[in-house]
Amino acid sequence: MKAWIISISVILLATVIGLSYYLYEVTADPIRDRQDEAITLAGETVDFSEVREVNYYHGSKSYQIIDAVDDEGNDIYIWVEEIKEIEEIDESEETNEIEESEESEEAKIEVRLQSEGLTKQEVIEIVQDELIIERLKSVRLGMIGSTPVYEVNYIDDEDRHSFYYLTFAEGTYMRHYQFLS
Structure with a gap:
């Protein structure tokens, strides 16, 4: 009887740990995706050799702020505005289909030397x-x-x-x- 209780407890504990890890990963994936997208966008404008950290800021607009080192060895901050996807209603057809499309607006990127x-x-x-x-x-x-x-x-x-x-x-x-x- 004691072995059954221990076995069931171990199985339940392993299940809870597994579900917790899965929930964490599912929750963290979109955040990592947005950070990776910001690094890619910044890389198209700024030459940097190292990314130390990426942080999120949400004010009237959302930004990913990248702490990086440029190719000349200068410590820099890069503010990358997040572009939201908007929904467009297509009324040219008989049905009103909602299509997601990316806003045509470019992400605003601001770069400053940390020493500034x-x-x-x-x-x-x-x-x-x-x-x-x-x-x-x-x-x-x-x-x-x-x-x-x-x-x-x-x-x-x-x-x-x-x-x-x-x-x-x-x-x-x-x-x-x-x-x-």
């Missing part, structure tokens, strides 16, 4: 001097309009979830959002 802007540590020092921060959650690159920015995500002293935006180049204040937790 602030580092994450410099951004942290700026916001700690200007704001009352209980817990810093993240500092990441983003884009507002055509301006590269840092998005600082933190919890303030009144337990509000807050977002503070500074320009990448000078650290100038752009905007600030606060939400009750």
Whole structure:
């Protein structure tokens, strides 16, 4: 009886681990695909020899931000705007068929030397001097309009979830959002 319980427990545990891994892979695949697509698009415009990291940013538009090294050995950031697929309604036929097609618009690509802007540590020092921060959650690159920015995500002293935006180049204040937790 004890052997049956152990066998069933091992089988159930293996099943749960297998399903968890499968769910993770299914969820992560689209993210990796979008990152790979952004690297390919950036490679058509910029010559780089190494990609260190790719991060996602979603503001009014979505971007993949690539931390890379160009062919001359310079550290660079590449902002690649994600182009959404749109649905078109074909009304020329008797039936209204919905066809997916890629928007004809080209992905906007912005490239900056990392030395042209602030580092994450410099951004942290700026916001700690200007704001009352209980817990810093993240500092990441983003884009507002055509301006590269840092998005600082933190919890303030009144337990509000807050977002503070500074320009990448000078650290100038752009905007600030606060939400009750």
